[in-house]
Amino acid sequence: MPEDAAMTTLEFANVSFSYNPHGFMEQLSFAVAGGELVGLMGPNGAGKSTILKLAAGLLSPQQGEVLVGKRAIRSYGGNERAQLVAYLPQTLDTQVPFRVAELVGMGAYPRSGEAALTVGEALHLTGLGGKATAFLTELSGGEQRRAYIAMTLVQGARVLLLDEPLASLDIRYQFDLYRLLKDIARDKGVSVCLSLHDIGMGALLDRLLLLKRGRVVAEGDPGSVLTDEMVRDAFDLDDAADSYTAAHRAVGLALERQPR
Numbered sequence: 001m002p003e004d005a006a007m008t009t010l011e012f013a014n015v016s017f018s019y020n021p022h023g024f025m026e027q028l029s030f031a032v033a034g035g036e037l038v039g040l041m042g043p044n045g046a047g048k049s050t051i052l053k054l055a056a057g058l059l060s061p062q063q064g065e066v067l068v069g070k071r072a073i074r075s076y077g078g079n080e081r082a083q084l085v086a087y088l089p090q091t092l093d094t095q096v097p098f099r100v101a102e103l104v105g106m107g108a109y110p111r112s113g114e115a116a117l118t119v120g121e122a123l124h125l126t127g128l129g130g131k132a133t134a135f136l137t138e139l140s141g142g143e144q145r146r147a148y149i150a151m152t153l154v155q156g157a158r159v160l161l162l163d164e165p166l167a168s169l170d171i172r173y174q175f176d177l178y179r180l181l182k183d184i185a186r187d188k189g190v191s192v193c194l195s196l197h198d199i200g201m202g203a204l205l206d207r208l209l210l211l212k213r214g215r216v217v218a219e220g221d222p223g224s225v226l227t228d229e230m231v232r233d234a235f236d237l238d239d240a241a242d243s244y245t246a247a248h249r250a251v252g253l254a255l256e257r258q259p260r
């Protein structure tokens with residue numbers, strides 16, 4: 001674990017947040033330690049992106065505090081915050097007039113010390129080595145997402161917040177990304193918090209928060225969260241969906257057992 005392990009802890013302390021007077025998120029508390037891969041799951045509109053935006057300091061809680069390294073995320077200056085926290089939004093700007101390597105290199109702007117990854121390494125790890133000089137607009141949707149993931153990795157932040165990073169990636173790159181994030185968490189002690197819909201991938205993570213209408217309805221290791229009953233309840237499904245849930249869970253577990 002690196003010396004600055006404390007800087008990698010993301011903590012929500014009794015966070016309440018609402019977009020309007022009707023209330024949404026009440027007294028949410030959880031933490032992501034350095035080295036951990038924590039997934040946010042739940043139906044559309046459950047609050048996954050909202051949590052990630054609060055964690056990134058893009059939204060401010062009405063009550064409670066979001067802490068990184070034991071300090072309120074809002075108390076850090078812009079550059080300092082960018083060195084601590086990297087955020088990949090769900091919707092990406094894919095119409096920017098940059099070549100892939102230029103975009104990925106922009107991730108390094110806020111960095112002070114040595115990089116977690118160089119641009120070349122990040123391109124290689126995301127399978128974009130051959131696309132470095134292509135324009136972003138010339139890439140497929142999955143490749144564009146991988147380019148943004150590479151940019152996020154180059155930032156070298158202590159906390160990675162990734163909003164549906166697996167969306168539009170084919171199964172090979174989904175699994176590659178999972179292994180890459182796992183390695184970064186383990187080797188560099190980075191905290192990773194990501195939202196996702198894939199039950200198979202969720203089954204691979206260290207811990208899950210299952211959300212529904214702004215509330216955490218289950219939290220813990222994937223085996224205890226992704227039960228037929230929990231999934232049915234969170235997504236308002238009937239038991240006809242159990243075999244679908246079980247099949248996806250099994251895919252995740254089978255992937256985990258694959259030799260590297």
Ligand SMILES: Nc1ncnc2c1ncn2[C@@H]1O[C@H](COP(=O)(O)OP(=O)(O)OP(=O)(O)O)[C@@H](O)[C@H]1O
Pocket residue numbers: 019042043044045046047048049050051090
């Ligand atoms: N800027 C906004 N203003 C008002 N309401 C918003 C805003 N952004 C999100 N919401 C509402 O907050 C709730 C949570 O949205 P959020 O984007 O966090 O959900 P999510 O779990 O990430 O969903 P999805 O799986 O569809 O990405 C939804 O009901 C949404 O309509």
